[in-house]
Amino acid sequence: MVKDRLIFPLIQEYLSIFPAVGLLGPRQVGKTTLVKNLKLDRESLYIDLEKASDRAKLVDPELFLKSHTDKTVILDEIQLMPELFAELRSLIDELRQPGRFILLGSASPDLIRKSADSLAGRIGYLELTPFFLGEVEPDETEKLWIRGGFPLSFLARTERESQLWRQNFIKTYLERDLAQIGLSTDPRLVERFWMMLANAQGGLWNAESFAKALGITRPTVNRYLEYLEGSFMVRVLVPYHHNIKKRLVKSPKVFIRDTGLLHALTGVDSMAALQNLLLIGASWEGFVIEQIAATYGEAYEYFFYRTHQGAECDLLLVKNGVVKTAIEIKNTLSPKLSKGMQISMEDTGAEEGFVVCRVDQGFPLSEKVKAVGLREFLGRK
Structure with a gap:
């Protein structure tokens, strides 16, 4: 039997502070399941960047994401589209509200560096480990x-x-x-x-x-x-x-x-x-x-x-x-x-x-x- 993931309260706290929250961890560790069970203050929109159909929605990321400013946008496997970081920076600077984006990432050695270049001061990072x-x-x-x-x-x-x-x-x-x-x-x-x-x-x-x-x-x-x-x-x-x-x-x-x-x-x-x-x-x-x-x-x-x-x-x-x-x-x-x-x-x-x-x-x-x-x-x- 497994209890609730202990990182839950910390994620909720980060979402109340940062416009973007990055949840990092290995594949199959439960990042997607966890964020889908979060109690968010507003409706969420989940985008899986491994799916061609979801990537197609972001051909014009500024246009697409601006049409969902009322939602918390969850971008899964963000390291597959690192070019999004610059767009996210501009969108956050235009409307700086906490909990706008949740970025899920796994298995990218330079993921933090790339996003840090674009989202410094706008994002809080957490690591989801396997069960402990x-x-x-x-x-x-x-x-x-x-x-x-x-x-x-x-x-x-x-x-x-x-x-x-x-x-x-x-x-x-x-x-x-x-x-x-x-x-x-x-x-x-x-x-x-x-x-x-x-x-x-x-x-x-x-x-x-x-x-x-x-x-x-x-x-x-x-x-x-x-x-x-x-x-x-x-x-x-x-x-x-x-x-x-x-x-x-x-x-x-x-x-x-x-x-x-x-x-x-x-x-x-x-x-x-x-x-x-x-x-x-x-x-x-x-x-x-x-x-x-x-x-x-x-x-x-x-x-x-x-x-x-x-x-x-x-x-x-x-x-x-x-x-x-x-x-x-x-x-x-x-x-x-x-x-x-x-x-x-x-x-x-x-x-x-x-x-x-x-x-x-x-x-x-x-x-x-x-x-x-x-x-x-x-x-x-």
């Missing part, structure tokens, strides 16, 4: 971890149905969606790249190694990563290095964001199968990071910390340049405070520390560090 722990029942944590949070995967009647949906999602993304967002290349090559990323979940990014393995250039492999990041498929977690006089790791860590897709890419079809693989630790780490990021959103900036001497912290929550929280992520029921965690907290000046693990009830590991379960940690918000 705050939106599912307390006993569904393991199900969310294995299946991921895409609605049709998580809500599938059986594990087999969920697995088939994810496999077909990956195929469609590779064969159709990548080309639509501007990456015209061999889908089989990108599939190999994506599978390599999955098997190296949470590893340091080494473009040269990936390029050699795939037989392509370093700029090309970096471009693949850029597209996967921009389409919400991967998270590139950058290292923290502010004002620290130590030799630090400078390469980012890369995670497949949705663990359901991670498991589909690596052939994992159940918790029993995952428990027999070394991947389980990296899978849990990525799952925890995504749940924290989805819950706290833009309240923090997110980093990891690692020195060349081996001190490491899996996640730092930073606000206004201050490290508020240091987090070590462990797939264990018997956590211990590591030396690396202690050094990382000293180096970064973290105000508090947590080891997020599989325990049911938290307990202190030191004066500043506590072991907690994931739900307990998220409940601190």
Whole structure:
């Protein structure tokens, strides 16, 4: 069972403030369903830019949109017609009312940049993630971890149905969606790249190694990563290095964001199968990071910390340049405070520390560090 999407009130707030609201997120995450269920102050008009018939209505966008100033116009897959941004800017400047446009976008690495050039000060952006722990029942944590949070995967009647949906999602993304967002290349090559990323979940990014393995250039492999990041498929977690006089790791860590897709890419079809693989630790780490990021959103900036001497912290929550929280992520029921965690907290000046693990009830590991379960940690918000 899934509760209401927790982003609902925030979207309603944005619609009362901004003339245009951009709702971004991966395909099949539920953006269209969500906006169609919004309680709007006026009638809405939905335009699907993937449909030729709807695109035909916008041959003269100024004429068409001016005839619907009394409606909230929803433009789905806006990245397919980036030329509309200039028109929207003019229309908004002529009649600056909140909630005039809702722009839905997925899988465009430069979507925000293009619209920001045209709609700066006129648009508020929100990201719709797959389901996260705050939106599912307390006993569904393991199900969310294995299946991921895409609605049709998580809500599938059986594990087999969920697995088939994810496999077909990956195929469609590779064969159709990548080309639509501007990456015209061999889908089989990108599939190999994506599978390599999955098997190296949470590893340091080494473009040269990936390029050699795939037989392509370093700029090309970096471009693949850029597209996967921009389409919400991967998270590139950058290292923290502010004002620290130590030799630090400078390469980012890369995670497949949705663990359901991670498991589909690596052939994992159940918790029993995952428990027999070394991947389980990296899978849990990525799952925890995504749940924290989805819950706290833009309240923090997110980093990891690692020195060349081996001190490491899996996640730092930073606000206004201050490290508020240091987090070590462990797939264990018997956590211990590591030396690396202690050094990382000293180096970064973290105000508090947590080891997020599989325990049911938290307990202190030191004066500043506590072991907690994931739900307990998220409940601190």
